[in-house]
Every structure is written in structure tokens, then in C-alpha cells.
Amino acid sequence: MPELPEVETVARGVDARLRGDRIEAVWFSGKKEPFKSPARTMAEVLPGKRVKRVFRVGKHIVFDLVPTERAPSLKQQAVQWTVHLGMSGRLLVASPSDPIPAHTHAILRMRSKRELRFVDPRRFGRLALHAASSGEGGGFAGKGREPLTISTNEFAALFHGARTSIKAALLDQSRLQGVGNIYADESLFRAGIRPRSRAASLSRKRMDRLCRCLKDVLGEAISLGGSSVSDYVDADGARGFFQFEHKVYQRTKLPCLVCGTLIRRVVVAGRGTHYCPHCQS
DNA sequence: AATGAAACCTGACAGC
DNA sequence: TGCTGTCAGGTTTCAT
Structure with a gap:
């Protein structure tokens, strides 16, 4: 499933291929509106925009788009376009001659003749337009903190007073954004913490360890191009x-x-949760 | 307010 | 063979 490392990998790949390119035309499948912004609005705003850069915020892929001089006056403003892959979403840079996969919901045809394709069988993914804010560093920021850059102090503070399990708290995107089921389980294993532990009950020492283990596992996953557990x-x-x-x-x-103890599976926060009963206490 | 659970979706797979 | 049921899990929505 696309979590932070997978989304980071996709964002870097799209940035490397499409930075500086210009959107010439867009196409959307008419399928039951799998988008946050209306397809009609996106079809109006996206064409003519130049890709300034592509980056990741939480599990969102963010496109900084700026108008080109050829754009009609009405569409002179910079915008941000976000793609959330949901569970099964793919964002592919393809050649027009490549066969179009089933469940393709959006295609952006670029000036370079390449195509950016959004493919999403389960339609949990979301596309949205945002007004780019005028301030420096403004714009789309998501709801939570970035796990890769958060300090240990801030990390510990996120869980202060949280009565829920540490697993559920890690998955809560309004606290940390980008952590999903895989990296929640893997970081808790590395930190030696049971997923069902009450978040607020963990010692500061264990919180610091979890923070470091989470950063480590996310960093290692990014360096290996993410986890392909289903069809990512x-x-x-x-x-x-x-x-x-x-x-x-x-x-x-x-x-x-x-x-060597057998790994156990339980359901925590509605998700399949895997842990070692011996290593995690 | 915070938390949990159901709903949204389709494909893959196990079992019969 | 082909059907049915279960599972996958990110987010939103609804209930408690």
C-alpha cells in the first residue's frame, strides 16, 4: 500500500520526469467522481500549466503548477494539484503508445508527449486542486507532522494524553502524516513496543526509541523504493x-x-496488526 | 472531544 | 469449474 516511502518514491520519479514540462490536455474517466475537485474544474485549470516541481506531503503527491504566458488571462494564477493514491492508486509516467491499463481515471498529456496516468482500481484515491498560497513555504501542508523531520520532543508531545493505542495513534494522520499499516507495525517491532500499548503510557525513553526506529525504517524503505506488498x-x-x-x-x-517466536496477528484500530510476543513487550 | 466502527471499492485468494 | 466468503487497508463519515 502506498505509505510515506512509496509516495516519496513516486513523487521523486514524477518530479524527475515532468519538472519543467507543460500540461497540454487532460482527460478524465466519467467514473463516479473519484475526485475531490470536480473533473470539470480540473479540466479548466490544469491545461497550460507548467510543472514547477513535484513533492510529497504526508501521503499526498503535490504538484506546484504555474501558468505559462500562453495561458488565458483568467487562468493566470499558480495552483497546487494533489494526488492521493489511496489503497490501490498508481501514478505512471508513460508513453502514449503504452497500453492504457484498466481503471485509468485520469490522463494528463504533456508537451513532451509523455502522459501522466492515474490508475486506481478501488477508487480510494483522490485528486484535488488547491490555491497556491502567496506566502513563502505556504500552500498544501496536510494535517499532521512529518515523521522524517520531527524532533523527539515534538514526537513525544504528539501522544501526550492520548488514551488510544500507540498503533492507532501512529496511524492518525492528524498527528503524524505518512505512516500507514506497514510502517506502524515495523517501527513498533524495531522499538520493542506492543501495538496495543496505551500511547500516553509509554515512557519518554521508549517514545524516543520509537521516534528513531520510525525514522530509520522509513528512511531505509525510501532507499529501497518502498514496499511492493500488493501491486504498488x-x-x-x-x-x-x-x-x-x-x-x-x-x-x-x-x-x-x-x-524465533511465532509472529502473532491481531486486529488493532480495525487493521491487521503483526507483532512478536517475545520481542515486543 | 476523542475514539471506534462501518462504509467506500475491487481484486486476489481460500475453501468448497 | 465456478461460486461464495474473506481479506486487504487509507480515508471519510457516522455513532457512541
């Missing part, structure tokens, strides 16, 4: 390699790679 691929259609590094995620009833 990057902007080139290539799979990631971090799924081979998973210690607990989807290893139910397999021996723990550290101590």
Missing part, C-alpha cells in the same frame, strides 16, 4: 524492494527473525 509500483512501473525487509508485517505464524 513507482512512476516507471517498477516494484520496490523493502517488502523483503519486513520483520513482522504479513508474517503471521512465521518465526520471528530475531528470536
Whole structure:
């Protein structure tokens, strides 16, 4: 599933290929509006815009788009376009001659003749337009803090007074944004913390450890192009390699790679949750 | 206010 | 073979 490392990988890939390119035309499938912004509005605003850069915020891929001189006067403002991949979304940079996959919901035809395609079988993904804010560093920021750059103090403060489980708290995008089921389970394993532990009950020492383990696992996953556990691929259609590094995620009833105890699966916060009963206390 | 659970979706897969 | 049921899990919405 696309979580922070997968979204980062896709954003980097799209940025490398489309930065400086210009959107010539757009197409949207008429399918039951899988978009946050109306397709009609996007079809009006996107064409003529130049891709200034593409980056990641939480699990969102953000496009900074600026008008080109050819744009009609009405559309002279810079905008941000965000793509959320949901569960099954893909964002692919393809050639027009490449076959169009099933469940393709949006195509942006670029001046370079390449196409940016949004493919999403389950339609949990979302596309949205945002007004680019005038201030420096403004614009789309998401609701939570970025796990890669947060300080240990701020990290610990996020969970102060939280009565819920640490697993649910890690998944809460209004606290931290970008962590999903895989990296919640993997970071808790590395930190030696049971997923059902009350978040606020964890010692500062364990919180600091969790913060470091989370950053480590996210960083390592990014360097391996993310985890391809179902059908995740990057902007080139290539799979990631971090799924081979998973210690607990989807290893139910397999021996723990550290101590040999069988990995247990329970449901926490409505999600399949995997942990080692011996290593995580 | 905070938390949990259901709903949204389709494909993959297990079991019969 | 082909059907049914279950599972996957990010986010939104609804209920408690």
C-alpha cells in the first residue's frame, strides 16, 4: 500500500520526469467522481500549466503548477494539484503508445508527449486542486507532522494524553502524516513496543526509541523504493524492494527473525496488526 | 472531544 | 469449474 516511502518514491520519479514540462490536455474517466475537485474544474485549470516541481506531503503527491504566458488571462494564477493514491492508486509516467491499463481515471498529456496516468482500481484515491498560497513555504501542508523531520520532543508531545493505542495513534494522520499499516507495525517491532500499548503510557525513553526506529525504517524503505506488498509500483512501473525487509508485517505464524517466536496477528484500530510476543513487550 | 466502527471499492485468494 | 466468503487497508463519515 502506498505509505510515506512509496509516495516519496513516486513523487521523486514524477518530479524527475515532468519538472519543467507543460500540461497540454487532460482527460478524465466519467467514473463516479473519484475526485475531490470536480473533473470539470480540473479540466479548466490544469491545461497550460507548467510543472514547477513535484513533492510529497504526508501521503499526498503535490504538484506546484504555474501558468505559462500562453495561458488565458483568467487562468493566470499558480495552483497546487494533489494526488492521493489511496489503497490501490498508481501514478505512471508513460508513453502514449503504452497500453492504457484498466481503471485509468485520469490522463494528463504533456508537451513532451509523455502522459501522466492515474490508475486506481478501488477508487480510494483522490485528486484535488488547491490555491497556491502567496506566502513563502505556504500552500498544501496536510494535517499532521512529518515523521522524517520531527524532533523527539515534538514526537513525544504528539501522544501526550492520548488514551488510544500507540498503533492507532501512529496511524492518525492528524498527528503524524505518512505512516500507514506497514510502517506502524515495523517501527513498533524495531522499538520493542506492543501495538496495543496505551500511547500516553509509554515512557519518554521508549517514545524516543520509537521516534528513531520510525525514522530509520522509513528512511531505509525510501532507499529501497518502498514496499511492493500488493501491486504498488513507482512512476516507471517498477516494484520496490523493502517488502523483503519486513520483520513482522504479513508474517503471521512465521518465526520471528530475531528470536524465533511465532509472529502473532491481531486486529488493532480495525487493521491487521503483526507483532512478536517475545520481542515486543 | 476523542475514539471506534462501518462504509467506500475491487481484486486476489481460500475453501468448497 | 465456478461460486461464495474473506481479506486487504487509507480515508471519510457516522455513532457512541
